[in-house]
Amino acid sequence: MDRQAVHDDYERVRRTFHRLLDTASEAALARATSGTRWNNEQLLWHMLFGYVVTLRLLFLVRVFGRLPAVVGKGFARALDASTAPFDLINYLGPRGAVKVYGRRRMGDAFDRVIDSLHRRLAAEPEAALTRGMHYPMRWDPFFKDFMTLADIYRYPTQHFDHHHAQLTLDGGH
Numbered sequence: 001m002d003r004q005a006v007h008d009d010y011e012r013v014r015r016t017f018h019r020l021l022d023t024a025s026e027a028a029l030a031r032a033t034s035g036t037r038w039n040n041e042q043l044l045w046h047m048l049f050g051y052v053v054t055l056r057l058l059f060l061v062r063v064f065g066r067l068p069a070v071v072g073k074g075f076a077r078a079l080d081a082s083t084a085p086f087d088l089i090n091y092l093g094p095r096g097a098v099k100v101y102g103r104r105r106m107g108d109a110f111d112r113v114i115d116s117l118h119r120r121l122a123a124e125p126e127a128a129l130t131r132g133m134h135y136p137m138r139w140d141p142f143f144k145d146f147m148t149l150a151d152i153y154r155y156p157t158q159h160f161d162h163h164h165a166q167l168t169l170d171g172g173h
Contacts, residue, residue: 001129001150003121009157014114017160020044020169021103028169035166042094043163048106049093050159051113057152058120065131065149072133076145079136121153129153 021044029041036043064072101109132148142158144151 001153006121006153006157007118009154010114010117013157013160014110016164017044017047017110018107020167021107024169031168033166034168036163038094040167040169041098043167045094045097045101045106046090047160047163048110048113049097050163051110051117051156054152054156055113055116055120057155058149061131061133061147061149061152062128064133069134076134076136080138083136083138117153117156124149124153 024040029044030039032038033040033043038046064075129150130148132146132151134145135143135147137143137145140159142155142162147155
């Protein structure tokens, strides 16, 4: 794993996220996105949440990566079976969260989570990066059946870049 490339990607998305927050008008934030049921502000929050949830995914890999593979496979199957409620919560979460978080709080939260990921990645023992677990493949297009800790560190930027292309802050689709 090229740690520096991951660190560089975290900084690229930090700059992008702040630029998007700082330059978007209220009307642009309220505009519908392309390919989602959210508006731009809700999708930005969802993009932030992809980084927040990564901290929990790192914890899961540390736990399930030490257990027999059958346990992790069972957990992933159980999560896949709960895709419908997950999708509903995943959809409704940003709709409510933007009412609590404003631009400033979203930007501050983004900085805190990026800083935390930088620290964790820098301190990660090389051998730990190969530990992994099974994931619910129906929950996210970037989840693979088996993902290592290194994969999880790269995941939120893949998620961010995918959704960045769906924003319509400039008025286009």
